[in-house]
Amino acid sequence: MLLESIKFILMGTYVTIxxxxxxxxxxxxxxxxxxxxxxxxxxLISRLTSIYSTVMRGVxxxxxxxxxxxxxxxxxxxxxxxxxxxxxxxxxxxxxxxIFRGAIQSVSSGQxxxxxxxxxxxxxxxxxxxxxxxxxxxxPPWSNEVSTVIKDSSLVxxxxxxxILRRSxxxxxRTYKPMLAFSVAALIYFLMTFIANRFLDEVERRTxxxxx
Amino acid sequence: xxxxxxxxxxxxFAVLLVAACxxxxxxxxxxxxxxxxxxxxxxxxxxxxxxxxxxSGEMVGFDVxxxxxIGKRMGVEMEIVxxxxxxxxxxxxxxxxxxxxxxxxxxxxxxxxVDFTDAxxxxxxxxxxxxxxxxxxxxxxxxxxxxxxxxxxxxADGWATENLVDAGLMSDGNLFRYERMDQAALDVKNGRIxxxxxxxxxxxxxxxxxxxxxxxxxxxxxxxxxxxxxxEGATELTAxxxxxxxxxxxxxxxxxxxxxxxxx
Numbered sequence: 001m002l003l004e005s006i007k008f009i010l011m012g013t014y015v016t017i018x019x020x021x022x023x024x025x026x027x028x029x030x031x032x033x034x035x036x037x038x039x040x041x042x043x044l045i046s047r048l049t050s051i052y053s054t055v056m057r058g059v060x061x062x063x064x065x066x067x068x069x070x071x072x073x074x075x076x077x078x079x080x081x082x083x084x085x086x087x088x089x090x091x092x093x094x095x096x097x098x099i100f101r102g103a104i105q106s107v108s109s110g111q112x113x114x115x116x117x118x119x120x121x122x123x124x125x126x127x128x129x130x131x132x133x134x135x136x137x138x139x140p141p142w143s144n145e146v147s148t149v150i151k152d153s154s155l156v157x158x159x160x161x162x163x164i165l166r167r168s169x170x171x172x173x174r175t176y177k178p179m180l181a182f183s184v185a186a187l188i189y190f191l192m193t194f195i196a197n198r199f200l201d202e203v204e205r206r207t208x209x210x211x212x
Numbered sequence: 213x214x215x216x217x218x219x220x221x222x223x224x225f226a227v228l229l230v231a232a233c234x235x236x237x238x239x240x241x242x243x244x245x246x247x248x249x250x251x252x253x254x255x256x257x258x259x260x261x262x263x264x265x266x267x268s269g270e271m272v273g274f275d276v277x278x279x280x281x282i283g284k285r286m287g288v289e290m291e292i293v294x295x296x297x298x299x300x301x302x303x304x305x306x307x308x309x310x311x312x313x314x315x316x317x318x319x320x321x322x323x324x325x326v327d328f329t330d331a332x333x334x335x336x337x338x339x340x341x342x343x344x345x346x347x348x349x350x351x352x353x354x355x356x357x358x359x360x361x362x363x364x365x366x367x368a369d370g371w372a373t374e375n376l377v378d379a380g381l382m383s384d385g386n387l388f389r390y391e392r393m394d395q396a397a398l399d400v401k402n403g404r405i406x407x408x409x410x411x412x413x414x415x416x417x418x419x420x421x422x423x424x425x426x427x428x429x430x431x432x433x434x435x436x437x438x439x440x441x442x443x444e445g446a447t448e449l450t451a452x453x454x455x456x457x458x459x460x461x462x463x464x465x466x467x468x469x470x471x472x473x474x475x476x
Binding site: 008011080162170171 | 260264302303306393397
């Protein structure tokens with residue numbers, strides 16, 4: 001019975017990973033694009049990205065999740081899984097925007113001037129000079145965001161997605177042993193963040209620019 | 213030029229006509245369920261013996277059998293989706309699910325946003341305490357002398373808020389609202405709260421499952437009729453469900469469920 005319960009909760013890991021696999025790349029693409037727009041765009045556009053980031057970071061993820069699923073997806077038929085993953089991705093994009101903005105801005109401004117002076121276009125300078133450095137700077141804060149997304153993925157349980165947390169609740173309700181059920185969930189989440197962070201540490205080490 | 217304009221107008225009308233005659237919009241919820249050949253029912257599978265997930269990962273229980281039978285009798289496929297109890301009413305309201313079967317009791321508050329079918333079952337409230345509970349509960353209001361736990365958004369929550377807290381019998385700080393019953397039952401066992409008010413049958417299951425607990429008092433306090441929740445204004449669907457419920461009560465199907473799942 002114990003093994004069956006653990007196995008049952010473990011099956012939720014696939015769903016959790018699927019949620020993360022949608023939310024994290026979505027947040028990455030939007031976050032990076034918005035960061036570039038913020039740094040290199042016109043003052044008006046730059047202001048708009050600031051508002052986006054402020055609003056999205058000012059709303060609790062669970063509230064945005066409910067809003068997206070019950071209000072926005074009222075007319076478009078989004079599955080709980082998709083609505084939940086998209087909402088998490090949108091929230092994450094605001095945090096990733098700030099991470100990448102900081103990273104881009106921490107590349108010294110002389111680099112851009114130097115690149116332009118040897119005849120590179122602005123776009124080329126961003127792509128070949130600024131971003132390769134900025135993305136390296138972004139790894140430590142980004143791995144923090146990865147942990148957050150892994151843990152926040154548990155929130156989609158509120159929409160009825162049978163991921164790790166919801167499955168633990170099923171087991172807790174049936175066996176009346178919540179301690180066991182939630183310990184299993186905690187262990188799975190811990191292992192996921194641990195492995196992800198270890199992996200990113202390794203990426204950081206290997207991509208480090210010598211003498212930087 | 214004039215001819216061209218006429219031609220455009222004729223084409224426009226033709227397009228509109230075709231659009232209007234396209235797939236016929238179903239007239240009401242019942243129609244659209246029949247048209248789709250599928251009814252989607254929501255429940256919160258953490259409430260044994262009404263709805264829960266068994267060892268093999270199957271959703272089972274009184275309400276689950278009821279839902280499947282309803283699908284059969286309606287002649288459509290029954291799709292059961294799980295979501296936390298507090299999300300169910302919003303899901304019915306927003307059309308995410310067609311109906312919700314989750315041991316729902318009637319309340320005026322809920323009636324404002326959704327509709328109810330006729331009752332398929334009658335429930336009582338159970339007052340759950342530890343086995344060595346030394347206090348006395350002879351009438352529901354006696355719970356005010358102790359710290360009380362309820363499930364958020366349940367009828368017991370509504371009753372305790374109105375008749376114990378708002379009535380001035382106890383302070384709001386003494387009423388503890390839990391998301392799930394098993395958490396609340398463990399808090400009774402651990403002595404963090406004295407009394408847990410919930411449906412009588414699930415209370416008996418909790419007492420047995422958690423251990424060291426007993427139901428000290430039971431009566432129809434906040435509960436009573438247990439109904440299916442349907443979207444506001446879905447009269448045809450409600451009528452169809454009412455017919456099925458009446459037939460199930462008549463031919464003993466519900467009695468059988470009650471024997472199988474509740475043991476009485």
